[in-house]
Amino acid sequence: MKDVLIKARTLSTGKIVYEYRFEIASVDGKRKWKSKSGFKTKTEAREAGKLAQQAYEHVGQPIEPSNMSYADFLDQWLEMDCKLNCKASTLQGYEKKIRLYIKPALGEYRLKAITKNNLQDFITKMYNDGFSRNTISSVKGLLTKSFDFALDRHYITMTPATRLTIPTKMQPKNKTRTKKHVYIPQNIMNKIFERFPEGSSAYIPLIIGYHTGLRLGEIYALVWEDIDFKNKTLSVNRQVQWETGEERTKEEKKKANGTSESNGFWYFSAPKYNSYRTIEIDDVLVEALKKEYNKQIKARAYYDEYYNKYYCENNMVFSKTDEVLPVNKISQSISQHIVDFVCRREDGSYISPRTAQHTSYIIHTQLNFQEYDTHSLRHTHGTMLSENGADYVYIQRRLGHKDLKTTMEIYTNHLTDTIKEKGVTTLNSLYM
Structure with missing residues (x-):
């Protein structure tokens, strides 16, 4: 397989872009090339060209992955599957987690050489490093989906990403990085609405x-x-x-x-x-x-x-x-x-969501409530429902949580003064 050629092109606007080009099968004895232009950098053009060349060379047949790194495969998976089936925001999330977590740990290994032990050790290390359960679960999902795609395309004969587990019975070596669910007290909410009254x-x-x-x-x-x-x-x-x-x-x-x-x-x-x-x-x-x-x-x-x-x-x-x-x-x-x-x-x-950043800045600096973000309004509403006896199924459906477990984990681990007072009242009434 010949190398992908990269060439700089200057547009009529003066902007410089890059083009990849590689030779394909000749027609009527004449040499033919496949090319695409418009890339911002040489690296971007070269990576796209390699993917396009590989797809061309192996169209209709299984690709022998002996020389493919997991990092290169992940790029191919994002291009050939995720970009076609995921929302832009979901794709951005995938790309970020792959760049920050998966590629540094596993990217240099050959796709076919990665074992279940490699993946489980990686998951366990993330747990011990203090990553939140949500982050680990998301990364675990990416491992499963990417290897399922590799199996479906016959790049591997069996997937190593089966029955991977996130530890539950052991203490992580480092404190778990969890973003605190912030409850906004009534007096702070009053100040917020005084600062942002009707008409603002x-x-x-x-x-x-x-x-x-x-x-x-x-x-x-x-x-x-x-x-x-x-x-x-x-x-x-x-x-x-x-x-x-x-x-x-x-x-x-x-x-x-x-x-x-x-x-x-x-x-x-x-x-x-x-x-x-x-x-x-x-x-x-x-x-x-x-x-x-x-x-x-x-x-x-x-x-x-x-x-x-x-x-x-x-x-x-x-x-x-x-x-x-x-x-x-x-x-x-x-x-x-x-x-x-x-x-x-x-x-x-x-009035777009970007205005929420300004609102948060004012609440942080002028009202001195550093913990506030827009999501804390959501958590405060859910907590107030819980305080006043709303059933968890009602809270789940109202907030649109994925499942009841999520609701239970959030609102059974949050103790406000009202919940504490109701608990004490209930306790005292048990033995009267």
């Missing part, structure tokens, strides 16, 4: 998070069709996420006067774990949303043609049975699919 851009996202426990992407993906004022319910039908797009060149940045504008965009996708759900909302939140809705109706009339409007490329999803596309791009380019966001400013401009 943070108020509606804050009150929705505090009163429903929705995830960040679910809050900012809400449209008015998701709110049922008559029955006092809110439906979670999607989440909003950011696609970074391609990095701009210096020339492109100059055209925008050096601003930080990017080629990225917001898009709708299915809720995490496909946790479509319709939940009840309390009277306080209903009233706040009604006021916001009426305010937006008046603002739309006042601004008229200057009111900011948003659209998505494909149908909005309002049911788990609707066809869900992994990426439904949102923009201000007119289409038949209107997006009537709940979170928007007076002129109709979208």
Whole structure:
């Protein structure tokens, strides 16, 4: 197999990109080449070319993996499988864990030489190094999926990633790295709403998070069709996420006067774990949303043609049975699919999840509550439900947890003053 050739090309804009090229079967006695251009670096072009060449040389037959490292195989798996079947955010998570954890530990070994003992030792070492159970479980899933793909493509004759276990009966050598679930006391919540009162851009996202426990992407993906004022319910039908797009060149940045504008965009996708759900909302939140809705109706009339409007490329999803596309791009380019966001400013401009970073910064610096992040609103809501006797099945379904075990692990390990007081009252009543 001949080497992949790399060549620099200069576009009409002056931008330099790289092209890979390799020879393929001749036709009518004439030499033929397969090529692709547009890569930012030589390394990127060479890696893509190697994958393309390998796919060409072995089309329709099993690849002999004797010289393939696990690192190279993982790149191929991401390209040939994950990019076709995963959401952009999921793919980014895969790439990050592979880069940080799997490749440094296992990447240099040949694919076919890795044994179950190698993988189990790796999992156990992560446990002893103090990684959280969620992180280890996620990495374990990547090992299983990647070797299943290798088996399916006949790169290996059997997978070593079977019945791998995360230790439970032994103490890790280093303290487990777990992110603390933060409960926001009532006095702090009062200060937060004093700092971000009705009319501020943070108020509606804050009150929705505090009163429903929705995830960040679910809050900012809400449209008015998701709110049922008559029955006092809110439906979670999607989440909003950011696609970074391609990095701009210096020339492109100059055209925008050096601003930080990017080629990225917001898009709708299915809720995490496909946790479509319709939940009840309390009277306080209903009233706040009604006021916001009426305010937006008046603002739309006042601004008229200057009111900011948003659209998505494909149908909005309002049911788990609707066809869900992994990426439904949102923009201000007119289409038949209107997006009537709940979170928007007076002129109709979208209040995006990025504003939550500013809200957190203000709460950290001005209110001196360093533990706060948007997820703590979700945890506080769940804790308040638990404090007041809500069944764990109800909490699980309301918060959209993947399973009941997750809910139980979080809310049976959190002791607030209210839960403690109720426990003491129950204890005293046992022997009366």
